[in-house]
Amino acid sequence: MSDTRAASQTVRYRERLSVPLWWWLPGLGLAALIALEFNQGVRVLPDWVAYAVLLPVAAVALVALGRTELRVVSGGGDTELWVGDAHLPVSVIARSAAVPRTAKSAALGRQLDPAAYVVHKAWVGPMVLVVLDDPEDPTPYWLVSSRRPEKVLAALRA
Structure with a gap:
């Protein structure tokens, strides 16, 4: 960069x-x-x-x-979600939601799509679910651990 x-x-x-x-x-x-x-x-x-x-x-x-960092960065008219070295432009996000600690095992269990991008940290309770709408990307959604998923979602929508 x-x-x-x-x-x-x-x-x-x-x-x-x-x-x-x-x-x-x-x-x-x-x-x-x-x-x-x-x-x-x-x-x-x-x-x-x-x-x-x-x-x-x-x-x-x-x-x-604990070196993984979750960021929402904007600049030049583009906003991106960064998780470690992977990044995702907000323009390809169809919808997003917070996954509470109580629903985490279901989201990571039988309902998990093997093609999904998952960054799971066992010591972090809630997660953020970001569903993609990108025909060129085979990844259906991102599922990422976050201590404050509401703030991540607010930053993505701002």
Whole structure:
């Protein structure tokens, strides 16, 4: 993307689908427990080596799990929905809806079309459903996790 195009774009909505903060305590605790077990089994290395390796690995894993970003960007007369590196112009959206946490298992279960584009994060309850009307795209709809689906839908409609 060129700098001139990036400068003319406006972000209407942005959300990072990061893991909950409380996941960090068990994640780092598990890494520390594994390091302790490693130290008890391998006496050749200094005690701090296992901690110095495994705690950063756990932190990187938690950050990587939550690196997906959901954005609604407008600029130059076009509005697009971005989920990670995938993007979708609003002009091909036929309709959209919020999928509450209670309907999530049905949407991801037997009703799920195998050709659908799905970005599911188990730690995020609700989802956004965006039905496409693009004869050149075999994808029938996008189903994306979002903590605030109403704000995503409002940004898409604005």
